[in-house]
Amino acid sequence: MADEEYSLPSSFQDFYLFDESVEEFAGTLTEHLDPLVLNENLFVQYTGSIIDQFQQDSDVSSDGGALAKQNQDVLRLETYLMENAALAHALYDELAKHYELREVDYWSATGMAEILGKYLDQESVGFPYEVSYREHLSSIVLPEFDLDDDPKPIDLAIRDRLLNDEGKLETIDTTLQAFFREHEIGPPPTETMRRFQGSDMWDPEDRTAEVYEADARYIVPEGSDSPNHERADPIPLDESSIDLILTSPPYWKKRKYFTDEGEKIELGQETAVEDYVSNLVDALERWKVFLRPTGSVFFNIGDTFKNKSLQGVPGLFAQESQKRGWTIRNEITWTKPNGVPSPVDDRLTSRHERIFHLVQNDDYFYDREGYIDIYDTGSNPTDVWEIAHDRNTGGHLAPFPRELVQRAIALGCPPAVCDKCNTPHRRQTNKDMRGLMNETSEAELVEHLIKYEYYKLSPRRDQAQRAIKKFFESDLNSTHLRAIQAVGISDAGKAMEFQDGAGNNDETIEEYAEAAKEVLGGYFREFTFPQRQTVGWSSCSCDCEPVPGRVFDPFAGSGTTLTVAKELGYDAFGADLDVSHWEDS
Known part of the structure; x- marks a missing residue:
């Protein structure tokens, strides 16, 4: 194919978009596997004086290996994988599945060795792969030897080498297990999320995280007029200043957070479920003034059994919020693989809750593309989130999983906003x-x-x-x-x-x-x-600097929402009747 006036792809590999995780994996695997493979014993089948063959100049690798330094880069496994994208991604995907099964005690380190042998020990490969690793090394190394016959590709014996070296097998296995735990099992690292979400333009150390002592049912912006409210708890947040409200209120009749007279008025202790739902939506109406026009609410709510029957709290909440003019964009099912054990024996144990995504307008901010990138969901992410409760969450009674916060922020909070016209920065893709x-x-x-x-x-x-x-x-x-x-x-x-x-x-x-x-x-x-790739972020034409996206949790508790938001580069605020949990954290 002739090269034309535009610098478009000139080789097969130029067409492939390399996954960042696969690139990192190639480097990690190379660091641990090359010392096992690229040594003088690899080539002893061709000559007994391998080092002499490679001492044509004095630039021999210092670790005693047989390969001249000028050849080391091209011989590296990483070089081969980066030049053979289809095989690299297939190897990565199979190892990722292997280590996902390892999390539930299937397979062992032997399985890892088998997979590496399957992909890297082949004498030759067929479509869509271009050249085997053995052929790759042989084409570079064997011409250095004066061989009469046309030899077969070098036999790497990677599987056998690993199985015969328990120390090396354990080291590589432990390294890869940690790698895939970080990249494929559970949410990605915070820095990766920041980069995908565009919030890496801000330094988390400079971000705000504050909780105000106030009752979420009665909060109003400080200094605002509230003639229609019998009670008002002012907090220092402006109108139209919040991009995402993410919260989980006390559930109905589940527990009492306060004693003495406080329990008489506490949200969640209403006599009738209808009163509880009405109070929740009243509070939601109070919060509306804080939201920007493009803002969203992610509202986590659970159900309650009374007289052996579920009360249908999530459904009642959805109906009442719709009556008040809210649009429900999603009813997300949060499934919990490690929920609290139940003593009942005449029904199944509850292991899910609802998260409602509510908006005021059609033009709300929503970063579906960024969410897909972060959680690798494929082109159609679903409304079912399997998220375990966090461990070691201290003494707070209802810890909010960090991943739940991360997912809601990824979808609903812009990385930057114009504080003058309230326009969020939106992702632009190719x-x-x-x-x-x-x-x-x-x-x-x-x-x-x-x-x-x-x-x-x-x-x-x-x-x-x-x-x-x-x-x-x-x-x-x-x-x-x-x-x-x-x-x-x-x-x-x-x-x-x-x-x-x-x-x-x-x-x-x-x-x-x-x-x-x-x-x-x-x-x-x-x-x-x-x-699909991100090519930039749209913004307004106002002559002013943008501000970070802002997150608010009206039932802040121990402050998980605020902590996660700040780590991701957003400003975060909260309210709670008892700020001691936040102060302790």
Whole structure:
């Protein structure tokens, strides 16, 4: 395939969008596996004087290995994996599944050795993989030897080497188990979340986290008029200053948080469930004044048994909040694998609660794309969250899981907001192309396509791999690729017209697209759906600096919501009748 005027992909691997976790995995595995594989014993089958062969110059590796330093980078397993994306991602995915099963006591370190052997000890590989690791090393090393015959690829024996070296097996196993625990089992590290959410523009150390002593049922902005309220607990928060309210109120008839006369008026101790729900929604109405127009509420609420029957509290809350004008965008089911044991023997143990996502307007902030990136949910994340209660949460009676807070913030809180006009910064991706095509010249658009690698496809998709193979086996070039991009953006599948610098329609783009279709057949569509990537964040035109997104928990308790929000780079505020839990934490 000839290289055209635009610097688009020139090799098979150029088309693949490498997963960041797979890149990190390649480096981690290399650090521990290379010393086992790349040593003089590996090549003893070809010569008994391996070191002499590589001492053509004095630059020999200091660890006693046989490989000259100038060859070490190209011999590294990491180099091979980065040049063979499909195999690297397949190896990563199988090890991730292996270590997920290890969390529930399936398999053992032997299974890890078997998987590494399966992917790295093959003499040759077939499509979609390009070259085996044995062939890769052999093509570099064997020409250094004066061999009469055409030898088979070097036998790495990685599985056997690991199984025969218990110390090395345990070290690699422990390292990979920790790696996959961090990257695939449970939520990702905080820094990774900050980067995906765009909140890494702020230093968490500079963020605010404050809890005010006040009753959530009666809070109002400090200094505001409240003629319609019989009681008002002012707190130092402005109107329209909060982006996300995330809270979990006391559940009805579950426990008493206060004694003496406090218990007579405490939320959750109402005689009738209807009164409890009405008080909750009254409080929700109070909080509305704090929300920006684009703000959201994530409201966690559980049910209660009375006279052996569930009272349907979540459903009553949903009905009442809708009557008051709230829109319920989701009823999320939070399943709890490690809930509190139940002594009852005539019903199943409850292991779920509801989280309602409520909004006031249609134009609320929502970062579904960022959520998908963080939690690797695939293109259709669901409304079921399996989240265990956090362990070692101290003495507070109803700890809020950190992951639940993280998920709600990822979906509902912008990384930055204009404090003047309340416009949140919204994610822009390479899938949102229509406006860009209408507003830019062809040269600018092509530059944009290249910069954000719109041609990148998933190394995990078999169809994408076959599409790339057909592309490189053909006479298609970057102009055809550019035409494919144009066709794929329109709803009807018809080519949209590009304009050249003079403003004239370039109708030949349709001809190139048709030519590509004839060659690629059904695989044509693979190039019209590039891997989604973030290309920037939209903002307003106000002449002022943005502020971090702001989170508020009216029932702050020990302050889990505030702590997590601050760590992620947001400002966080709370209210509670008893601030001692927050102060202690």
